[in-house]
Amino acid sequence: MFRLFNVFQYARMSTISSAINLPTIYALSTPPGQRSAIALIRVTGTQSKYIYHKLTGKEKNPVPRKAMYRNLYMPGSNILLDSTIVLYFKAPHSFTGEDIIELHCHGGRAVTSAILNSIQALNDMENGIDIRYAGPGEFSRRSFQNDKFDLTELESINQLIDSETELQRRCALSSFNGENKVMFQNWRQTLIENMAPLTAIVDFGEEIEIEGMESILNNIKRDVLKLKKEVQSFIERIEKSSILQNGIRISLLGKPNAGKSSLINSLTNNDVSIVSSIPGTTRDSIDAPIDINGYKVIITDTAGLREQSDDIIENLGIERAIEKSKRSDICLFVLEADSSMKIDESLNKLLLSKELQDKKVILVVNKEDLIINKDELRTMIHNLNNEMKNQYPILPISCLNQCGISDLIDLLTKEFKELSDTSDGADPIIMSQRVKDILINDVIFGLNSFIDCLDSDIDIVLATENLNLAIEGIGKITGQVVGIEEVLDVVFANFCVGK
Numbered sequence: 001m002f003r004l005f006n007v008f009q010y011a012r013m014s015t016i017s018s019a020i021n022l023p024t025i026y027a028l029s030t031p032p033g034q035r036s037a038i039a040l041i042r043v044t045g046t047q048s049k050y051i052y053h054k055l056t057g058k059e060k061n062p063v064p065r066k067a068m069y070r071n072l073y074m075p076g077s078n079i080l081l082d083s084t085i086v087l088y089f090k091a092p093h094s095f096t097g098e099d100i101i102e103l104h105c106h107g108g109r110a111v112t113s114a115i116l117n118s119i120q121a122l123n124d125m126e127n128g129i130d131i132r133y134a135g136p137g138e139f140s141r142r143s144f145q146n147d148k149f150d151l152t153e154l155e156s157i158n159q160l161i162d163s164e165t166e167l168q169r170r171c172a173l174s175s176f177n178g179e180n181k182v183m184f185q186n187w188r189q190t191l192i193e194n195m196a197p198l199t200a201i202v203d204f205g206e207e208i209e210i211e212g213m214e215s216i217l218n219n220i221k222r223d224v225l226k227l228k229k230e231v232q233s234f235i236e237r238i239e240k241s242s243i244l245q246n247g248i249r250i251s252l253l254g255k256p257n258a259g260k261s262s263l264i265n266s267l268t269n270n271d272v273s274i275v276s277s278i279p280g281t282t283r284d285s286i287d288a289p290i291d292i293n294g295y296k297v298i299i300t301d302t303a304g305l306r307e308q309s310d311d312i313i314e315n316l317g318i319e320r321a322i323e324k325s326k327r328s329d330i331c332l333f334v335l336e337a338d339s340s341m342k343i344d345e346s347l348n349k350l351l352l353s354k355e356l357q358d359k360k361v362i363l364v365v366n367k368e369d370l371i372i373n374k375d376e377l378r379t380m381i382h383n384l385n386n387e388m389k390n391q392y393p394i395l396p397i398s399c400l401n402q403c404g405i406s407d408l409i410d411l412l413t414k415e416f417k418e419l420s421d422t423s424d425g426a427d428p429i430i431m432s433q434r435v436k437d438i439l440i441n442d443v444i445f446g447l448n449s450f451i452d453c454l455d456s457d458i459d460i461v462l463a464t465e466n467l468n469l470a471i472e473g474i475g476k477i478t479g480q481v482v483g484i485e486e487v488l489d490v491v492f493a494n495f496c497v498g499k
């Protein structure tokens with residue numbers, strides 16, 4: 001037990017000690033090169049206060065956590081750079097755990113670059129003042145090294161920044177509230193606690209009686225099997241939720257001129273697709289990522305389905321439309337309302353194709369505004385329902401006057417919820433691909449191999465190694481592991497500069 005703890009303690013110590021004497025880093029945390037009312041420049045490290053004194057010309061120390069109105073000057077001169085609000089966070093009570101200075105200056109290229117250049121000019125390596133521009137994710141890396149956040153928490157901040165929809169934002173925030181951190185710590189602790197009796201068997205096996213040994217191994221196996229189940233259902237939850245991150249794919253299918261492009265425009269209030277009255281305007285598929293009720297949705301507006309087309313380009317488009325619909329989560333068939341409305345041969349073929357059997361299919365009858373007599377419209381929908389044997393929801397809509405569009409959005413939202421819901425009703429969760437890969441390749445693999453070793457009476461040392469693989473896997477996820485530097489490079493590579 002002691003031996004294990006010492007190894008992990010050493011891992012944490014080694015990352016912390018590498019944080020000592022790090023250069024002071026600074027970065028523009030708001031988007032670069034853009035005109036904006038305000039821009040934020042952040043500085044972290046031991047020289048933060050030095051930079052504050054040099055830029056403001058003030059001798060008194062900054063007051064922590066208090067907004068200070070300060071003029072900034074080019075160091076060593078009285079040339080005014082900007083009037084700013086400065087915030088100071090004293091170590092260790094800051095995001096990075098180091099002294100942080102935040103300069104809230106006016107936005108725009110000239111102001112920010114004058115301040116950034118002045119900070120860089122303070123770099124004086126000969127006198128031990130090491131200041132440089134930050135690399136991507138370097139602020140977050142410091143906060144990890146100073147034990148402020150674990151890797152899953154930092155990854156969820158990155159996901160929060162990347163969130164495009166309300167639901168993605170909520171999922172990223174729920175990962176950030178530390179719930180997963182506690183769960184990973186508990187998993188690791190369970191395995192470490194089981195490792196102790198295993199290590200004892202390896203070291204003192206001859207002194208332990210056979211029955212005693214069997215009961216120890218059975219207890220460990222019971223714990224490991226229980227944990228494996230938990231990890232597996234967590235992976236399922238990540239997989240189910242990944243649709244929220246990647247986007248739910250909808251393909252729009254229908255005859256030329258049915259109003260597919262108009263429907264996208266109605267859903268987005270945007271001219272995403274070309275709308276024209278010449279049939280076959282959408283020559284190829286167009287992918288449009290949009291936000292419907294907080295869900296990221298990727299709509300593919302496909303070329304109209306025709307049985308025969310002399311136009312080779314259009315024929316290619318139709319083939320691609322069929323391909324795309326196979327890869328979609330939901331297929332929206334757009335029909336044109338008219339009294340002779342029928343599902344034509346090509347649509348029928350597609351509906352019956354085996355590739356579409358597991359898809360959610362919705363039929364929308366567009367241009368309902370053209371049918372003046374609403375009884376006639378109801379009869380048409382009724383007949384269509386009969387023809388389709390009530391298999392699919394059918395909605396009359398009009399892209400022209402927006403009639404039925406909100407019903408369609410409600411129906412789609414219900415389908416999105418079903419697509420992303422886990423069987424046990426747990427909240428969706430967004431985790432990085434890195435975490436998912438480690439859970440599958442290290443944790444589940446290690447646990448499975450461990451159980452295989454126990455079941456087949458293979459060497460106990462090998463079983464121990466497999467359990468250790470799972471422990472290290474969880475350590476890689478949170479950052480409590482030996483060899484952490486490689487892990488950190490992977491994690492922080494996708495972060496923004498200034499975060």
Ligand SMILES: Nc1nc2c(ncn2[C@@H]2O[C@H](COP(=O)(O)OP(=O)(O)OP(=O)(O)O)[C@@H](O)[C@H]2O)c(=O)[nH]1
Nearest residue numbers: 257258259260261262276277280281282304399400
């Ligand atoms: N009256 C009426 N006309 C509509 C409606 N929706 C679309 N249209 C018209 O129908 C024509 C074709 O619309 P599009 O959205 O380009 O149809 P499409 O299915 O994308 O056509 P393709 O690109 O040929 O596949 C245009 O003239 C639209 O203005 C509607 O609800 N009512």
